[in-house]
Amino acid sequence: MPSVSTEMSTTIDDVRNMLRKWDKGSTLVRESILRGVVLQCEDKTGPELEERFCDCASLFLARLTAWLRISYLMGTCLDLQLKAITIFISATSGQHFLTEFLEVGGMLTVLEIVGLMTAREPAKTESIRLLSAIANKGRQYKELLCESYGVKLIAECLALSQSEVTQEEARHLLHQLSAGNPRYQSQVYNALVALLSSASSEAQRMAAYTLRLIQPSMGVASPTIVDPVLELLQSLHLEVQFEATELLKTLVSYEDVQHLILMRLVGILKASDDRPVPAALADDDDKAKTQAPLSVHVQQAGAAKVVRVLADKSNDYAGKLIEMRVVPHLLCAMGNTAHKDSQRQSSMALKVFVDKVDAVREQVLSVMEDDFFQKFICNPEELHNSISPAQIDVLVASLNQEAQ
Secondary structure, eight states: OOOOOSSHHHHHHHHHHHHHHHHHOOHHHHHHHHHHHHHHHTTOOHHHHHHHTTTOHHHHHHHHHHHHHHHTTTTTTHHHHHHHHHHHHTOTTOHHHHHHHHHTTHHHHHHHHHTOTTSOHHHHHHHHHHHHHHHTTOHHHHHHHHHTTHHHHHHHHHHHOSOHHHHHHHHHHHHHHHTTOTTTHHHHHHHHHHHTTOSOHHHHHHHHHHHHHHHHHHSSOOGGGHHHHHHGGGOSOHHHHHHHHHHHHHHTTSHHHHHHHHHHHHHHTSOOOOOOOOGGGTTOTTTSSOOOOHHHHHHHHHHHHHHHHHHHHOHHHHHHHHHTTHHHHHHHHHTOTTOHHHHHHHHHHHHHHHHHOHHHHHHHHHHSOHHHHHHHHHOTTTGGGGOOHHHHHHHHHHHHHHHO
């Protein structure tokens, strides 16, 4: 793109020459022009863009939008086209650029690119950034995006994308659409809840993180979110486990779901091995007892950790968990030799209750022998390394005995 001269006649000539080159030029010529525009016009305001294009900025934007609509299925320097358009849409005091772009269906084209399976990741990233620039212009544009099935397309992009950059842009836009947009806040919230069950661990992490940010503005917590969040505790990815724990810490403060969360956590502590025995193993006594899958044990360990965090944080939570028989469930989980971390997390959680409540201390002491109890008190985190088979049997049996 030619540099702008201080003389008005030269500036007009330069811009007209650029527009002629655009109209007659090949893809390579247009790509070169776009690179110049992106390089020279980034972060310019609306008036500065008009000055740069000698009041012909709208003419150039119209050409650029038309080319986008014609060529987006072919992917011709698509990310560069989108980046250039974003400069105009995001320009301060450049509202007319956004109006012109919307009037010719530009936003709908960009939404199609977001949902296009053949579009490359850089193009999807720039598409999301362009939509974010539109949403940033105000509530009416957020509503327009949501009315155009934007939430669904953006959530699907977050779930299916192979690029963390694209996923982060999509996550940011969903968060953006939830703020100051009361008509569609629940739609965004529900889309994020659905993402908790995504096959992508990164999408799960981002959804849980964003829900934690949005939840305070929701006023209430829906019971439908509880089980999807608890299922995240099955993840082998520590960052997903962390976000699930943080989200549960936020949700448990809501009376709508508090009892349900605490009850579910206690139930998870009993990792069940009661599964059908395959016919081929029916006569094999050594194999007849099938083991729960790793995800069940991982979830048990995660639940024990959350229980510890909640009990340590609040005497109220601790008291309610004790009423739900968390102590015998933790003792039973300490006997889960199939998963060392379940034993470790459960032992550490139980120590919190023992330190807080004398009655729990007496209850646990009655289950353990004195030497065993002292080892537990001194180092609960390493106790699983020195438990004998007989002690394991006592711990596992404690749940059934307490129920009788």
